[in-house]
Amino acid sequence: MSNLWPRIEPLLARVEKPARYIGMEMGTEPGNLAPRHGSSRAAFLLIYPDTYEIGLPNQGLQILYELLNERDDSVAERAYAPWTDMESAMRAAGVPLFSVDTHRAAVDFDVLAFNLSAELVYTNVLNMVDLAGVPVRNEDRAPAHPIVIAGGHCTYNPEPLAEYVDAFVIGDGEEVIADLAEIVGAWKRGGRASREAVLRDLATIPGVYVPSLYDVEYDGPVVRSVTPRYADVPAVVDKRTVADLAEWPYPKRQLVPLVEVVHDRLNVEIFRGCTRGCRFCQAGMITRPVRERPEEQVRTMVREGLRRTGYDEVALTSLSSADFSGIESVVADLVTDQEGTGGVGVSLPSLRVDAFTVGIASQIQKVRRSGLTFAPEAGTWRLRQVINKLILEDDLYAAVDGAYSQGWRRVKLYFLTGLPTEMDEDTLGIAQLAKNVTDIGRRYTKQASCTVSVGGFVPKPHTPFQWFGQNGVDELQRKITLLRDALRGTRAQVKWHDPRATFAEGIASRGDRRIGRVIERVWRAGGTFQEWSEGFRLDRWLDAMHAEGLDPDWFVTRHRTRDEVLPWAHIAAGLHADFLWDDWQQALAEHGLPDCRWTPCYDCGVCTDYALEHVVASPTAPAGGSQGTGQDLTATPGEVPVRFLGTKATAVATGAGA
Amino acid sequence: MKGGAANPVRLRYTKLGKVRWISHRDVARALERAFRVAQLPLAFTEGFSPRPKVSFGLALSTGHESDAEYVDLVLAEYIDPDTFASILTPALPEGIAVVGAVALADRAPALQEAVTCVEWRVDVARRDLSPVEPAELRTSIHTALALPALPTTKRRKGREVVEDVRPVIRRITVCDEPSAVVEMEMSTQPRGAKPGEVLAAIGDFTDLRARRTHQWIERDGARQEPLDADTRPRMPEACAS
Numbered sequence: 001m002s003n004l005w006p007r008i009e010p011l012l013a014r015v016e017k018p019a020r021y022i023g024m025e026m027g028t029e030p031g032n033l034a035p036r037h038g039s040s041r042a043a044f045l046l047i048y049p050d051t052y053e054i055g056l057p058n059q060g061l062q063i064l065y066e067l068l069n070e071r072d073d074s075v076a077e078r079a080y081a082p083w084t085d086m087e088s089a090m091r092a093a094g095v096p097l098f099s100v101d102t103h104r105a106a107v108d109f110d111v112l113a114f115n116l117s118a119e120l121v122y123t124n125v126l127n128m129v130d131l132a133g134v135p136v137r138n139e140d141r142a143p144a145h146p147i148v149i150a151g152g153h154c155t156y157n158p159e160p161l162a163e164y165v166d167a168f169v170i171g172d173g174e175e176v177i178a179d180l181a182e183i184v185g186a187w188k189r190g191g192r193a194s195r196e197a198v199l200r201d202l203a204t205i206p207g208v209y210v211p212s213l214y215d216v217e218y219d220g221p222v223v224r225s226v227t228p229r230y231a232d233v234p235a236v237v238d239k240r241t242v243a244d245l246a247e248w249p250y251p252k253r254q255l256v257p258l259v260e261v262v263h264d265r266l267n268v269e270i271f272r273g274c275t276r277g278c279r280f281c282q283a284g285m286i287t288r289p290v291r292e293r294p295e296e297q298v299r300t301m302v303r304e305g306l307r308r309t310g311y312d313e314v315a316l317t318s319l320s321s322a323d324f325s326g327i328e329s330v331v332a333d334l335v336t337d338q339e340g341t342g343g344v345g346v347s348l349p350s351l352r353v354d355a356f357t358v359g360i361a362s363q364i365q366k367v368r369r370s371g372l373t374f375a376p377e378a379g380t381w382r383l384r385q386v387i388n389k390l391i392l393e394d395d396l397y398a399a400v401d402g403a404y405s406q407g408w409r410r411v412k413l414y415f416l417t418g419l420p421t422e423m424d425e426d427t428l429g430i431a432q433l434a435k436n437v438t439d440i441g442r443r444y445t446k447q448a449s450c451t452v453s454v455g456g457f458v459p460k461p462h463t464p465f466q467w468f469g470q471n472g473v474d475e476l477q478r479k480i481t482l483l484r485d486a487l488r489g490t491r492a493q494v495k496w497h498d499p500r501a502t503f504a505e506g507i508a509s510r511g512d513r514r515i516g517r518v519i520e521r522v523w524r525a526g527g528t529f530q531e532w533s534e535g536f537r538l539d540r541w542l543d544a545m546h547a548e549g550l551d552p553d554w555f556v557t558r559h560r561t562r563d564e565v566l567p568w569a570h571i572a573a574g575l576h577a578d579f580l581w582d583d584w585q586q587a588l589a590e591h592g593l594p595d596c597r598w599t600p601c602y603d604c605g606v607c608t609d610y611a612l613e614h615v616v617a618s619p620t621a622p623a624g625g626s627q628g629t630g631q632d633l634t635a636t637p638g639e640v641p642v643r644f645l646g647t648k649a650t651a652v653a654t655g656a657g658a
Numbered sequence: 659m660k661g662g663a664a665n666p667v668r669l670r671y672t673k674l675g676k677v678r679w680i681s682h683r684d685v686a687r688a689l690e691r692a693f694r695v696a697q698l699p700l701a702f703t704e705g706f707s708p709r710p711k712v713s714f715g716l717a718l719s720t721g722h723e724s725d726a727e728y729v730d731l732v733l734a735e736y737i738d739p740d741t742f743a744s745i746l747t748p749a750l751p752e753g754i755a756v757v758g759a760v761a762l763a764d765r766a767p768a769l770q771e772a773v774t775c776v777e778w779r780v781d782v783a784r785r786d787l788s789p790v791e792p793a794e795l796r797t798s799i800h801t802a803l804a805l806p807a808l809p810t811t812k813r814r815k816g817r818e819v820v821e822d823v824r825p826v827i828r829r830i831t832v833c834d835e836p837s838a839v840v841e842m843e844m845s846t847q848p849r850g851a852k853p854g855e856v857l858a859a860i861g862d863f864t865d866l867r868a869r870r871t872h873q874w875i876e877r878d879g880a881r882q883e884p885l886d887a888d889t890r891p892r893m894p895e896a897c898a899s
Contacts, residue, residue, distance in 0.1 A: 005676075010787075013721055018679040024751050026691075258680045258688060258751055310691030310749065343708075 002037070004095060005103040011089040019259040020052035021086065023078075023100035026256035026309065034102045036075040042185035044068050044076040045099055045109040045146070049116075049124035050531065052080040052100075056255065057263040059317070060152065061115050063250040064177050074181040077101040077109070081124045084528065084535070087131065097132040106132035110184050110192070112146045114165070116154035119508035120501065120530040122161060123523040125150070129164070136520065138166050138212055143192050147184065147199075155209075156239075156286050157461040157568040160508055160515040162211035167202045170209060170571055171239030171286075172272070174248045179205040203233045207240035209571060216513050221554060223512050226570045238572045239286065243612055245272055245293045249301055256309045265313035265347070266305040270298050270330075274319035275596050275614070279388045279587050280377070280416060282460035283319055286573040288606040290597055291615045295326035302334065306344060313345035321348040322357045323597075325617035331363055350375075353391045358402035372403045375414035378422075379429025385590045386421050393433070400437050404444040411437055411450050417479045418457040418471035418502070420587060427479045430454070431486035438491045450492045454480060456502030458509050461568040462575060464583035469559040470506045473499045473538070500538035504530065506556040507541060512567035515555070518544040574606035664701055665733040666766065669742055670758035670885055673724045674869075677753035682717040685754065689729060692749035701732040715769035715884070716776070716873065719852055724870035728769050728884045730762060758885050766888035773846055773884065775828065777872040780853045782838040785864045789838065795863070796832045799840075802860040803827065810859035812851070823859045826851045830860075841871075 012018035023030065037043055046065055048055025055061070061078065068076035077099035082090060090096070097106040106112060112132060114125050126136045134145045141148075150161065151169040158168040169176055183205065187198040203210040213233045217224045228235055242248055254266060271292040274284040293301075302314050314334070318324060327348075334346055346364040351357045353374040361372060376396055377389045384391055400411055415430050434452045441448025456476045459465040471479075476499035484494050507515060521544035522530070529535035545552045560566065562581055569577075579602075586593060596602060597614050607613060673685060680688075690712065693700060702708035711732035718724050742759040750756070766772075784790050802808060808824040829843040842853055857863040875887040 009676075012679055018720065019681070019684060022676050022679050024676060026751065256691065258677070258684050260684070260687070307695070310693075310695040312694065 002104050002108055003034075003102060004098045004105055007093065007095050008098065008103055011086065011093060011095065015085045015089060016083060017052075017259065020080065020083070021100060022258075023103075024258055025056070026258075027253045028101055028255060030102050033069070033075060033077060034104075036069075037104070037108070040073070040185070040189055042074045042111065042181050042188055043109040044074060044111045044113050044181075044184075045079055045106050046076055047079045047112055047114045047128060049081050049114055049121040049128055050118075050529075051083060052257075053259070053261040055080040055115070056257050056261045057267065058115055058117065059251065059267055059269060060173060062255055063248070064113070064173050065255075066251050066253065067174065067177055068181060071178070071181055073185045077104060079106065079128070081121075081128060081529070082131070087127070087528075090131065097128055107134065107146060109146050110188050111180070112148050114148070114150040114152075116150050116152040116161075118531060119154055119160075119505050120536075122508055122519045123527050123530055125161065126164060126520060126523040127528045136523075137163055139163070141166070141195065143195050145195075147195075147202075149180070153283060153286065154509075156282070156571055156573060157509065157511075158209055158211060158571065159216075159513045159567045160511045160519060162214075162513045163516045164520075166199060166210065166212070168209040168211070169240070170207050170237055171573075172242040173240075174242050174250070176205060176207050176240045180208075200230070200233075206238065209237040211513075214570070221551075223565045223567050223569075225565065226567075236570050236572050238610070239574060241574075241610060241612060242272070242291070244615060245269070245291045246297055249293075249297055254305060254309060256311070263315065265315055265345070266302070266309055266311045267315045267317050268298060268301045268305060269293065269318065270316045270321060270324045270327075271318045271616075273614075274323075276320060276323075277388045277583075277593050277595060278377070279386075279464040279583060280419065280457060280460075281319075282463050285463045285575060287319070288574065288604065289612050289614045292325060292617055295330060295617060298326070298330055299333065302330075303337070312343070313347065315347045315349055317349055320350050320352055322352045322354075322360060327360060331360055335363055353399050354395045355398040355402045358399050358406065362402070362406045371410035371412055372408045373412040373414065374399060376433065377414065377416050378419055379415065379426045379431075379433055382590055383419060383422060383426045383429070385592045386587045387416075387419055388587070388592050390592045396433065397436065397440060400440050404441040404448055409441075409445055409447050409449065411441065411448075413437065413450065413452050415452065415454050416457040417454050417483075417496075418476050420465060420468045421590075422471075422479075424479075424482060427482050428486055430483055431490075431492075434487060434492035435490055442491075448491070452483070452487065452492055452494045454483065454494065454496040456497050456499050458502055458505045460509055461566065461571075462573045462580070464580050464587055466510070466566060466580065467560040467562070467564075467584055469557045470503075472553070472557045473503050476502060498533065498536070501530070501533075501536055503552070503556060504536070504538055504541045507545070507552060510567070511555055514548065514550060517548050518550065521547060574604075574609050576603075576605035576609075579604045663736075664764065665736050666730060666762035666764065666890075667733060667737070667739065667742070668728060668730050668760050668762045668766075668769075668884060668889075669746075669756050671727050671729070671750075671754055671756045673718060673722075673727055673754055675723070675753040677751050678721055678723045680751075681720045682714070685718070685727075686712075686714055686729075688751055688754060689746075692746050693731070695749040696745045698731075698737070698745075699733050699735045701734045713768060713770075716773055716846060716850075718870060722853075722868045722870065725757075726870055726873050726883075728773075728873065730766070730769060736761075760885050761890040763888045763890045769884060771847075772875045772887065773873045774876045775843060775845055775874040775881070776850070776870055777874075778842040778844070778853050778868055779833075779871050780840050780842060780857070780868045781866040782840055782857060782863050783866045785858070785862050787864070787866070790863065792832050792835070792838050795838045795840070795861075798861040798863070799830050799832065803830070808856075808859040810851075810855055812855055821849075821851075823851045823856050827856060830856075 046061050048058055065076045068074045079099050129136050135141050148166045150165045151173055155168040155170055183201045199210045202208050203213055214226050214228050216226050273287040273290040275290055278284055376391050378384045378387055434450050438450045459468045480496045487494055522540045525540045527540045700710040713730050715728040739759040743756045746756045807822045809820050810823050811818050812821050826844050831841045833839040853868045854865045874881045875884055
């Protein structure tokens with residue numbers, strides 16, 4: 001019986017939010033999916049290893065779902081992590097992990113494909129593989145078991161899960177998924193004979209890393225080398241990059257869930273990649289270059305998406321949405337189109353901090369001006385130069401003044417703490433900024449409030465800060481306390497992330513292959529849902545490190561050296577190690593770096609090595625300045641590797657590599 | 659030309675099958691999305707933050723099914739009631755189907771106050787989910803209904819309170835079937851009760867599956883389905899075009 005629903009339904013009366021497990025989203029066609037399974041098509045179970053509400057909106061997963069189901073030779077369904085109550089009920093009743101589309105057992109698929117968006121979900125990955133009835137370690141799996149694949153931003157350091165995941169996919173998924181479907185399909189049609197053979201085949205796909213085909217050697221505690229065991233297995237696995245977003249107008253049929261989820265709205269990706277160069281930001285480093293979607297395609301995707309889904313809100317998503325060349329006209333048209341229909345909300349996540357941004361925000365939030373969020377990330381100009389988040393204090397105050405004067409009452413400010421070179425005056429700088437912000441607000445309304453949200457900084461692989469020793473738990477806690485004390489009695493409210501969770505994230509983010517056993521121990525000790533405060537306990541991680549004979553501080557708080565082989569050195573995001581090291585030195589020297597979209601190339605390596613270009617519609621930076629960098633924005637575009645949308649004129653980097 | 663006129667409408671819809679596991683609030687959101695997909699010309703409230711004029715009837719608990727749910731809406735334009743089923747049902751999840759619609763009189767009493775009685779069809783089991791014999795169930799019901807009060811523990815706003823459910827019960831009939839199936843008729847005013855709460859008050863029973871089959875508006879000694887009460891006479895042909 002491939003449909004487990006009759007065994008699942010009796011469990012639902014006893015669990016929280018049973019609708020998490022029924023599927024039935026608008027846009028799915030379970031009736032068409034079921035008959036597609038069979039002996040010829042590669043069957044993928046796309047898994048988000050967190051709750052349904054967090055996982056369902058994930059755009060990457062939805063894009064792959066559509067692409068695989070559009071193909072003749074593959075079929076895809078989805079699964080999410082059952083909450084602890086459901087997991088217990090499933091284990092007690094002997095019900096394995098299932099898809100929400102047709103309630104098919106996970107082992108009936110050829111591939112379990114995990115999305116890794118955050119490191120603290122790693123224990124959930126192991127738990128779900130186990131709940132599927134598949135051995136958690138890849139060495140214990142037989143040909144009868146599905147292949148366990150993972151993609152997403154965390155795979156840029158795959159080593160912590162190297163003994164648990166069969167193959168990692170690095171970079172954009174739109175093109176590589178076709179290669180995977182072909183090889184898995186051939187394996188299936190050949191009777192799924194040898195696991196080793198299909199893994200060897202997968203390793204030939206550019207962008208695919210099969211960890212079991214590599215040997216790791218250590219020099220004392222340090223990794224000495226990660227070496228492929230066969231000549232046809234690449235020594236370095238380069239990321240995949242989709243050159244032109246216009247060719248991929250996905251998702252075309254965004255799923256509309258029946259229960260409320262995060263980001264519960266139409267989401268249209270307006271560009272991918274970011275070259276602002278914020279040194280703490282892994283997403284900005286690994287997704288280069290900037291590839292804008294043509295304005296007209298954005299309009300079409302918004303118009304058709306709203307009509308099809310019935311949503312009354314659309315988010316124009318990217319890593320810095322106000323940087324989209326056509327942002328003003330797209331927003332203006334959206335607002336005009338929707339007049340008299342009850343209105344459609346537009347949200348622009350990841351906004352720059354300047355008055356231009358507030359101008360756009362005021363267009364789209366004509367009513368319900370509740371809160372506006374800015375992310376200065378650090379409390380002083382000095383530290384913002386270190387992290388290359390080049391926001392002048394005046395930019396922030398102009399933005400905040402604009403917000404309060406135009407009717408917003410609540411401003412939220414995001415900061416990181418534990419940044420390189422951070423001193424107490426930087427922490428106190430956060431308090432000063434917050435006080436000034438509330439003072440500005442009180443000029444307009446007595447109800448003006450300001451929330452300061454502080455996250456602990458975790459240095460991430462493939463960023464200029466990858467060598468930096470993370471602040472320990474006590475140091476982060478001390479800084480948070482310092483900030484809270486400084487803001488006591490003011491109108492600013494402080495929220496902060498648990499420094500203990502930040503520490504565990506540090507273990508999982510920059511660990512090597514040995515950290516896998518730590519993750520396994522945390523999972524076996526009951527540590528699932530580590531992103532949730534109810535599930536997280538740092539002592540489980542520390543006990544596991546101790547049991548494996550590993551020193552947490554060596555992995556987390558130690559500064560790493562230039563000659564050290566980093567555990568992810570065999571995975572390439574295209575950024576030259578020299579560029580990252582130089583940028584790290586520039587950071588320590590408190591020097592900012594301009595955005596290469598609009599200024600000459602500084603040869604980070606991505607465009608030149610991968611023969612890629614920025615794809616942007618406008619040769620100049622958007623109005624309102626480039627986050628107050630004081631850059632000369634009139635630089636001739638001919639020196640930048642940029643292809644301008646619309647004109648199709650190509651300007652190749654003349655200064656690149658110089 | 660009735661563009662500016664208010665056109666109140668009452669819809670009847672189902673909630674059957676898998677979709678029973680979504681909440682009342684989720685159903686409301688699904689309907690509101692369907693109204694937008696179908697581009698229904700909803701009337702909006704005046705003021706700073708306009709809201710569509712939509713008001714839902716009695717809540718249906720997560721897990722329960724229904725043949726007879728109702729929602730009232732006000733449209734800015736006249737639409738032939740016979741067309742609602744065909745334009746809305748395709749935009750709704752499987753199991754939620756619009757099965758009736760009428761033009762409503764102006765200022766009709768709100769569903770939540772007007773409905774006074776509901777009927778259920780319930781599959782009964784013991785609280786440990788093991789089966790119960792219909793004969794035993796019949797005896798237990800007979801005994802319980804003879805009592806002056808049936809106190810039961812309910813959860814209200816997260817707290818446990820003891821309430822007497824006896825006044826809620828109008829009729830419970832064990833159906834003539836091999837398994838334990840009952841029909842229940844229950845008051846909703848001044849307060850109602852869930853089938854499971856009533857079964858727990860009667861004995862060591864619970865509902866395996868419950869389906870609301872009717873809602874009734876009782877007025878002046880007569881009772882009507884909400885689609886028959888407070889309706890407006892059909893538009894004459896000449897005005898409807």
